[in-house]
Amino acid sequence: MTSVKTDLQEKLRRLREYSACDVSDALLKLQKPKPGEVARAGYLADIGPQPTGNSTDTLQKVVAPACTLKLVSKNATPDSTPPAENAIPKGSHWVDLTEPGTIVVIDQPQGQMCAAVGGIMAQRMKIRGVAGCIVGGRVRDVAELRDTQLPIFALGKSTVGVGAEARAYARNVRVSITGVDVSPGDIIFCDPLEGVVVIPQGLLDETLSLISKLVTADDKVKEAVLGGMTVAEAFKTFRE
Incomplete structure (x- = not known):
């Protein structure tokens, strides 16, 4: 039980490195809304x-x-x-x-x-x-x-x-x-x-795995835009 709690606390510590927007970006990709339901x-x-x-x-x-x-x-x-x-x-x-x-x-x-x-x-x-x-x-x-x-x-x-x-x-x-x-x-x-x-409890591991990839991609987009690249081109290069 102690090891389980320690593992969870480490995951929560890693989560705190991100923002709520980063978390929602990951959940937007992971969660599947029902037909007609707003994500x-x-x-x-x-x-x-x-x-x-x-x-x-x-x-x-x-x-x-x-x-x-x-x-x-x-x-x-x-x-x-x-x-x-x-x-x-x-x-x-x-x-x-x-x-x-x-x-x-x-x-x-x-x-x-x-x-x-x-x-x-x-x-x-x-x-x-x-x-x-x-x-x-x-x-x-x-x-x-x-x-x-x-x-x-x-x-x-x-x-x-x-x-x-x-x-x-x-x-x-x-x-x-x-x-x-x-x-x-x-x-x-x-x-x-x-x-x-x-x-959702069952999506914690997937969220942690995906969120780091999304943030890394966005950092590259920001750097490219600062360098003069268009947003459309940066998205195509680093997000898709």
Whole structure:
């Protein structure tokens, strides 16, 4: 088990050498959208660093496996009951079950105005050793979020607590963030400059293999264009 973890950490270290755009370039070639489906290449649209207003120059990339949380509307009756291993035990709080070294990915129902994460939740995740948090919805307690120094990415902010509209339904199940599926164990690539990209767990090795080739080709294109070559000619020479 230790060797497996060490191997994964080395792969994640190598990934951090690239940008989120590089990752999406690789996924665009590796993933095969269904007929009529728009290629998303893992990109979580409009998910950005929170709190806003900080210089992204001081923020670091965060790359780690996902653990997930699915919220549902407060008064909704889910279609099914989650398996026992995915349920939030009675008397427990989801934040106390978060896993060290992971990025917590929270699926909040679309259109809600409440905050799925606030200062207390962020503080607890930080103490638990969580690497970061992605919220497909809103956050609040901006000053407290900043104080925790936990990397948090979300759609926006709110002043309203989660209890107004939502409740926790299940953990470590497949969720959807801005239309992109995320499964537990998928690799979350948080780039404060470019955005957040999800690498399916089964495509990690292929992504690493392809991404280096694509970046090398693009470096040659840039060098050729700087030397006076047209983009069309450079693409034909180095990309095709």
